[in-house]
Amino acid sequence: MADILAVENLQKHFEYGGGLLRKPRLVRAVDGVSFSVREGETIGLVGESGCGKSTTGRLAMRLIDATAGSIRFAGADITRLGGRPLKTLRAQMQMIFQDPHSSLDPRMKVGDLIGEGLRLFPEIDAAARAGRIAEAMERVGLRPEHADRYPHEFSGGQRQRIGIARAIVMTPKLVVADEPVSALDVSIQAQVINLLERLRSDLGLSYLFISHDLGVVEHISDRIVVMYLGRVVEFADCRAIFRHPRHPYTKTLISAIPIPRFGVKRERIPLTGEVPSPLDPPSGCHFHPRCPFARERCRTETPPFRRLSDGHWIACHHPLED
Amino acid sequence: MFPVLKIDDLQTHFFTRTGIAKAIDGVGFHIDKGEIVCVVGESGCGKSMTALSVLRLVPHPGRIVGGEIWLDGQNLMAFSEREMREVRGDRVSMIFQEPMVSLNPAFTIGNQLIEAVRVHRKASRAEAWERSVEMLRRVDLPSPEARMNAYPHELSGGMRQRVMIAEALLLDPVLLLADEPTTALDVTVQAQVLDVMVRAARESGTAVMMITHNLAVVSEIADRVVVMYAGRVVEQGTTEEIFTRPAHPYTQGLLRAIPTLSTAAEDDAPRQPLYEMGGLVPSLTDLPPGCAFCPRCSAAIDLCAAQKPPAFPLGETHAAACWLRRTEG
Secondary structure, eight states: OOOEEEEEEEEEEEEEEEOOSSOOOOOOEEEEEEEETTOEEEEEEEOOTTTSSSHHHHHHSSSSSOOOEEEEEETTEOTTHHHHHHHHHHHEEEEEEEEETTSSTSSOOOHHHHHHHGGGGGSHHHHHHHHHHHHHHHTTTGGGGGGGGGGGGGGHEEEEEEEHHHHOOOOOOTEEESSSTTSSSSHHHHHHHEEEEEEEEHTTOEEEEEEHHHHHHHHHHHHEEEETTTTTEEEHHHHHHHHOOOOOHHHHHHHTTTOTTTTOOOOOOOOOOOOOOOSOOOSSTTTTTGGGTHHHHHSOOOOEEEETTTTEEEEEEOOOOO | OSSEEEEEEEEEEEEEEEEEOOOEEEEEEEEEETTTEEEEEEEESHHHHHHHTTOOOOOOOEEHHHEEEEEEEEEEGGHHEEEEEOOOOOOOOEEEEOHHHSSTTTTTTTHHHHHHHHHHHHHHHHHHHHHHHHHHHHHSSSSSHTTTTTTTGSOOHHHHHHHHHHHHHOOOEEEEEEEEETTTTTHHHHHHHHHHHHHHHHHHTOEEEEEEEHHHHHHHHHHHEEEEEEEEEEEEHHHHHHHSSOOOOHHHHHHHSSSOOGGGGGGTTTTOOOOOSOOOOOOOSOSSSSSTTTGOOOOOOOOOHOOOOOOEEESSSSSSOOOOOOOOO
């Protein structure tokens, strides 16, 4: 199937600190990221805090400009697109945020919030707008009378439904969801995940699903991108990632997830230390100071992101045995 | 022998302009010496408020309006404010979710640990220093002597939480209250910090009441589990009982609603939607007269809407507050 989104060697560098006489330092928040999202597919983007997964999502949406690399959407290069064409394109890619409390304007009514994006398109008149708002609300399970209420009258789960309605009302092809269920309680989280899955099949959406919760990601994703300190370390089919991870970091990450069953004690791969600061990343492979299998080459040479087997990509000098 | 902590029919209510919110509405459980008990539930179920009630630190406009809290056979409700100050941080200590808020940014780690020792114990600075370094070593903080002179902002999140654990266990408390201690940490760091906390508590024989919403963490560290919903205990039992024979429909639903890593055998099965508990948590100012879970419960009978279910015993350690589990006598 065709790719709806393809990013290649994407980079985003931020300047940090500095002053009148001091040169600022460079943070490579995203440092050469490549992956693709097929039509109708869900890509899970995982990693620990500070690994650059949210920045990658924002770059793909063109909310911030890339330092280098390319972004292709539905076959067209959009890396440097601007003005009117970018605005039209934005309707086709929508975003859902983590915190439904701070991402909704408290002074706007729910109906207006959902229809806000449509106002950018004068060719959609008021009647058409009202129709599309009503349809989006029904799809996410909000009642028509909710349109006249304000966000604070809703619980966290319902607010996230409003956020989702805001996205799907634009009839997007791609939705970037940045930790959409992390702030929700377990029983509400299940409702929202099921809703996202239903919308994907009903509306033919593709998702870039950013999360640190591997249980949720395994449930919802077709393929998974694992990031560590600004780089992709592994990209493969969901099952391959969880059953036969080839990168030591992926394996460690999976072994660290506790499982809610009695008597299931996982064999942990002990990981020493914590994620290093992106301000001062280790040389060579960023993971080598914590990697139980690191050798001399890992310290000096950055491993290339290469194809290991069909559909399995990895950045590691010494991949684990299959 | 007395249990370390015994809570009996605790009621903590909040007197707000819009009415009385029953944050805790008749909670009872106990924790034995050296035991790790996890209190689980969703936001607003009263789990954090239970811990704050034990310390008698319920914020305004809340008040403990009924029930008893026993620490080592002493009734804390009868303690004066001065006596409570001696209990807090000494015999009972608490760890919070966000260590950056709990540590004072203007003082070194060493300053804060030494002060904690000297407030409660007659000890020289040198003795307090030694005790503090020893505790930092026990929580696996690398180069503890050097860290004593560090400021909180110089440490990572995981290291700060280790310092909090060290500070909490500094005086060998009988009870440690840990409120979501690893929720703000990354998963690889979370595993390390939990291991350290459990090991340090077991070494000093401290009983732990750990508050969490993460059932996976519970299954790994708890001896017993208390499940709360809307200010009440709906089920309690050993970790095995709760995870293999959950009796309350709410516990059953919670366990089914978590997306968890599938097992190899489940790989080829088509993906099922997650189990959904319909509805929302009821408002604490307007609780239904019967079982609080009744409006969301698919197994509810007429009695559930009319009358609060008491805790029915299902075994020596297992009990569920559900009319469907009614036992005669």
